[in-house]
Amino acid sequence: MGTLSIKIDPWASLEVKDYGEAMKEFGIESISDLYKKLPIKHHYFSRGIVFGHKDFGRIVEAVNQRKPFVMMTGLMPSGKFHLGHKVVADMIIYLQKLGAECYVAVADIEATLTRNIPREEAKRIAIEEYLLNYIALGLKSKKTRFYFQSDGSVEYNNLSKYVSKKTTFNELKSIYGDLTPEKIVSVFTQVADILHPQLKENGGPKPVVVPVGLDQLPHISLTRDIASKMKSEYNFVLPSAIFNKMIPGLQGGKMSSSKPESYVALTDLPEEVEKKIKKYAFSGGRETVQEHRAKGGNPDVDVSYQWLTFFEEDDKKLEKIYHDYKSGALLTGELKQILIDKLTKFLKHHQAEREKAKKVLDKFILKD
Amino acid sequence: MGTLSIKIDPWASLEVKDYGEAMKEFGIESISDLYKKLPIKHHYFSRGIVFGHKDFGRIVEAVNQRKPFVMMTGLMPSGKFHLGHKVVADMIIYLQKLGAECYVAVADIEATLTRNIPREEAKRIAIEEYLLNYIALGLKSKKTRFYFQSDGSVEYNNLSKYVSKKTTFNELKSIYGDLTPEKIVSVFTQVADILHPQLKENGGPKPVVVPVGLDQLPHISLTRDIASKMKSEYNFVLPSAIFNKMIPGLQGGKMSSSKPESYVALTDLPEEVEKKIKKYAFSGGRETVQEHRAKGGNPDVDVSYQWLTFFEEDDKKLEKIYHDYKSGALLTGELKQILIDKLTKFLKHHQAEREKAKKVLDKFILKD
16 A cells, blocks of 8 residues: 555544645546546536546446446435535546446445444444435446345345455554454455455446445555455456545535534435534634625635535536635625525435435345 | 464464364354254264364254255365365265265365366366265265266356455465465356355355365355355355364374375275284384383373274263273273274275265266
């Protein structure tokens, strides 16, 4: 893995101020040119929210040649499904539209081992918080394999054991810092999650892409390293990854399930969300209206504006908000109201879709 | 585990000079009183070859009350099946006669991880070297579950992951010394082997006994420790163990598959065995016949005599050999010949049985 001067901790979320710096440091390539070759557009790419990749070229090729490829993601069944999770879900669904077969792993083994979440509780959270929201956001059951780590096939489980031979304590320590036996088992299970779509029983070697935040880079690098050492036995294609910027927490810093004042959950009532944003959203505005009108606000640090870069798909509208806020024409209260209106509309629609989703749950969890 | 002043290395066989000392040190209890309560006799017990136990009382109780109990053993599919393996096999078959359901785990995952043995090769060795010899020695297919670690059920695999939470690196290091990721995974798989007969899918909690050499004590202790920490989730009965003395290698020291001059394999031709014994068997005799007649030999260090304590079931015959050798009436060549005759007879019979065993293999490996 080399020595990382920017400490990346896959066991906690992370805020990266300078993504350009991080890309250089971690050998992540810019995605802007590859993105242009994709047949469907997404503002996360055009705006640099998805900013980099590893080996995404082979995914673009598969899309354009209509060859099989896989989107692989894992979810930690703990806490509320919030806007940060939505960003990943949007990428999952976008990749499904591009033709990916979607593997969605519920990390219930990991939840039990590293967070003491009982298996049944993990199952409930995975379905009620994650799956229902995925479906409401547009995930289709066709070509989706939603599975629990604890329901894995025998070859998946064997793979999670065989990978142990392809790494060392030193490599694991350089990535994860302090190790415990259960962390190691969790890591190997996660490596098997990413590699098992390429097992013979799943159709053999093929391109796989994992959409992740930069905090997951060490997992990706370890998995690629292990995959390269298993070529002769499994002939794995090295998994690809795309990296997205994290949506900031309401008060700046990271959005975290353990800090309710940092997130908006997709099941929050619109009235609660309005209150939260008015009370907590970190503002780039000036101390007084007079000063704001005279000197203008700073959209680059304003959380409401940052959130709109994720949710306002219309480039022109977004640009106008940026300039109006910067010039002082748009006040902080007005900017917050734009976000509130946007989120209210989204949440009302989403929560209705989520109710409908309950009726199709079976298609996802009773398959096979 | 506490600090062990006698170093026990479960990754290598071991020679223990003073079993009494070892028992005191490791909290192993004498088995002689419990043995008397068993309805079938075996000279390994009456002679102290099986010398100690942990919680064997609950097995004796199950035998006498005709309640279900399990014999659990694992085999490392590598090398030749030799007389050392026969001693364990004898115990397995004895426990089956006492009413045990027999679980026999082929440690193919472990063989691949720690000995680079390919899976198919491990499978071949397990069947040709181990299973055929077990059957020829008397193992019955009824109530025997002969399984490969790599074919384990999903709950067996999950168990092998959940146990990781119930130990620490320090505990593992104190037992196994230097750790590697693959050693850790092997250990957890082995712990799951011992505990999984008590899973709901296998009928739930019940007494389980593992017949082992003293070198396996750390595995047993770790497994008991982990089992005690899983009481609330699985309600495991702490596994019991019986400990047998190791049969010495031909030249003294340990019998090892990697040293052909140390063992007699159960597939060796009687003529080869005769040569091996004449050439290699460490003798307790004197330099010259005259001296031997005058001062007598030392059966306590004589390997031919030691082997007879395992294979000559007739106590009176054995006692006579002991005294005749000690008095000098019996010469080393004569003692060796007694052993050669005994082994020749055994091997001829066994090898014929092994041919017959090929016809019933299916009953063991095509079940379920």
